[in-house]
Amino acid sequence: MAFTAKDVQALREMTGVGMMDCKKALTASDGDMDKAVEFLREKGLAASQKKAGRIAAEGMAYAAVIDGVGVAVEVNAETDFVGKNEKFVDFVKGVANVVAKENPSDLDDLLAKPYGNGRTVLEEQQEMVLVIGENIKVRRFARCTEGVHVPYVHAGGKIGVLVNMEVSAGLENNAEVLNAGKDAAMQIAALNPRFLDKSQVDQATLDEEKKIMLVQMENDPKMASKPEKVKEGIVNGKLGKFYKENCLLQQEFVKDNSVNVEQYVTSVAKAAGGTAVIKSFVRFEKGEGIEKKQENFAEEIAKQLGK
Structure with missing residues (x-):
């Protein structure tokens, strides 16, 4: 019995399994949907569907400059342990590469983009669910192409910051100016300003x-x-006082409270023979805004023991 692209999509929605595996299942089952689902379950692939509903509030926030493009991403997992898993970290970096290369318009578009190994980002995400055994979700991303980008990753992925700067000609690779950008990124990670400037x-x-x-x-x-x-x-x-506490450029610079961040960056650039201005920043903190499931360990053990 033949099958169509709609059948593949329907099987994908039913099981949460990647497109290529759904095609294989329908081919092996001669287009029979029930047999295809059974085929995927036997292969252990449909297990990802059950994991998809579980809360993922850990994981990794990441920022990098890739081929001149500034990128920040957050990918979530269920446990902090997985956030340190080498395969998971590679996946996060792979997603960042896709963001830089493919310029997705939104999250759905990103998930549909090619990951680079014959699968889409969504299919690779589902593969990670099966390999690692936890719910894994690409949550958000940011991309910047103009100016100079300075990334900073705090505490192995707890916070990812991307600072975008406009600098005068000749300072694009100046070590002191880039270091000033990193100092600003570290301050953003620590103090979490709500705004760039008081005018915003x-x-x-x-x-x-x-x-x-x-x-x-x-x-x-x-x-x-x-x-x-x-x-x-x-x-x-x-x-x-509100501006000084909540706006990055008006905040006291943590390494020298006699100046604010804007004055610090300006002075560093001036000493280097030019100008530099922070134009924007992105700060992703893993699990930010996600309600974490509260587990009662004693109750969980009791349930398992049938008490």
Whole structure:
């Protein structure tokens, strides 16, 4: 019995197995869908379907410059142990290479791109699930082609940072300027600024901060009786502190708190005979925003023992 591309897609959706393996299964089963599913189960391939629903909040965040393209990716796994697995790390780096080479438009497009070994990224991801035995998911990526890129990976993949800089001619490979970019990347990893520059703070965020500050003053007996104009002045003064805490360029440089990050980068470039400006940054922290499953180890053991 013949089969179509739609049959291959249907089998893929049913089992979570890669396209090529689904084709093999349908060929071996003469197009019979039930037999094809049984074929995949016998081969141990359909097991990836069960793993696909499990929470993956560990893994690795990674940043690199590949053929002049700045790339940051996050790939998740279920346990921290897998994040150190050599095959998993190679897969993460392979995904970064695909991002650099193929310029995907979004995550779905990335998963459909060729991984470089005859499989797509999605099929290679499913292969990793089968080989490693955990749910593995490519979660997000960033790609930058303009300017100079400085990557930094913290704690073996807990945080990946990519800093993009605009530098004057001749400073593209200057060691001191690149080191300044790395210093900024390390500060981003440590302090997690919400914005690049104070000019990027949206009005809704400012309004919320002002509201919180005014409520705090209302709850302070010493401040509550002050005129509204005085309170507004105090609030505007406190916003300066907000910028210093939340905006990278206005943050005090951690290695020298007499200057902020913007001043530090500017001074390094000036000493090198040119200019440098941080234009953007990406910070991926593995598992950020993913609700982790809370396990009760004693209860789990009791269940296994049938108690």
